[in-house]
Amino acid sequence: MTPSALLAAWDAQQAAYVADREGRFRIVVELLELACGPAPLVVDLACGPGSLSARVLDALPGARVLGVDHDPLLLDLAARALDPLHGDRLTLLDADLDDDGWPALVRDALGGETPDAVVSTTALHWLLPPRLVAVYAQAAELLRPGGLLLNGDHFRFDGRTPALKRLAAAHDEATQRRDHAAGAPTWEAWWEVARSQPHAAPLAAERDRRFDGRPAPPPTAVDFHLAALTQAGFAEAGTVWQLLDDYVVLGVR
Numbered sequence: 001m002t003p004s005a006l007l008a009a010w011d012a013q014q015a016a017y018v019a020d021r022e023g024r025f026r027i028v029v030e031l032l033e034l035a036c037g038p039a040p041l042v043v044d045l046a047c048g049p050g051s052l053s054a055r056v057l058d059a060l061p062g063a064r065v066l067g068v069d070h071d072p073l074l075l076d077l078a079a080r081a082l083d084p085l086h087g088d089r090l091t092l093l094d095a096d097l098d099d100d101g102w103p104a105l106v107r108d109a110l111g112g113e114t115p116d117a118v119v120s121t122t123a124l125h126w127l128l129p130p131r132l133v134a135v136y137a138q139a140a141e142l143l144r145p146g147g148l149l150l151n152g153d154h155f156r157f158d159g160r161t162p163a164l165k166r167l168a169a170a171h172d173e174a175t176q177r178r179d180h181a182a183g184a185p186t187w188e189a190w191w192e193v194a195r196s197q198p199h200a201a202p203l204a205a206e207r208d209r210r211f212d213g214r215p216a217p218p219p220t221a222v223d224f225h226l227a228a229l230t231q232a233g234f235a236e237a238g239t240v241w242q243l244l245d246d247y248v249v250l251g252v253r
C-alpha cells in the first residue's frame, strides 16, 4: 500500500472513533488563523502520521509545523506520506511526552524560534493525569505570550452526568457501526496492515519496546482539563468546540 493510501486509511479508521473529526480539525485550524495569522509556527504534539499537521499546512500555506511523536512507525508514515507534499514546512521529531526532556528537544528542533501554538488531537489521553498537567505546563513555557494551546480529544462524562455518559457511549457505538459497515478499518485491522508493510517490522518492534507495559490512564472529564490548563499557567482556559464528550479546549498563554 502507498504511504498516502495508508494515511488515508488511518484517517478513515480514526473517523470511526471521532464522530466529527474533520469538524474538530476545522475549528483548530480556524482558531490558529484567527489568533496567530496566516503563517503560524505550530507544534503538533503526538502527531501520529500527521493528520492534524497536514490540515494546518494545507489550510495555511504560510504555516510551519513541528510534529512530535514517539512511535517510530507512525513517524515513518508521516515522513513518507507528507514530506513529498510539504517539504521543509513540516519537521518531524521523535520525543517521548512522558519524559521531561521533550521540551528541550522541541526547542532544539525549532532552532531558537518560539512557537505561536501547540496543538494536539486524539492523543493526550495516553498520558496519566499528573503527566498531562506537566505537559500542559511545559507547553505553556514553550509558547510566546498570547500563544495558544488547542487540545481536541474525548474528555469523558463521569458519574455526575449518567444520562450524558450513556448517550455519548451510544453515539460512539452508532458511529463505529456505521463507519465500519461502510468499510472503515478498525484500529486493530489498520495496525495489522501497517505492520505488514515491507519495511515495517523493525519499526513495529521498536514501537512495542517503547510502549508495551505503559499504564492505561483513567478517563478524565473536561473540567479536569480546564483546571489543569489554569494550573499549568495559561492566562485563559475554555472550551471552543464540543460534540457530546468530544471537545477542543483552548489555553491562552
Ligand SMILES: C[S@@+](CC[C@H](N)C(=O)[O-])C[C@H]1O[C@@H](n2cnc3c(N)ncnc32)[C@H](O)[C@@H]1O
Binding pocket: 014, 045, 046, 047, 048, 049, 050, 051, 052, 068, 069, 070, 071, 074, 095, 096, 097, 098, 120, 121, 122, 123, 124, 126, 127
Ligand atoms: C490516536 S493517535 C492520534 C494521532 C494524531 N494526532 C491524529 O489525530 O490522528 C495517538 C498518538 O499519540 C502518540 N503518543 C502516545 N503516547 C505518547 C508519548 N508518551 N509521547 C509521544 N507521543 C505519544 C502515539 O504514538 C500516537 O501517534
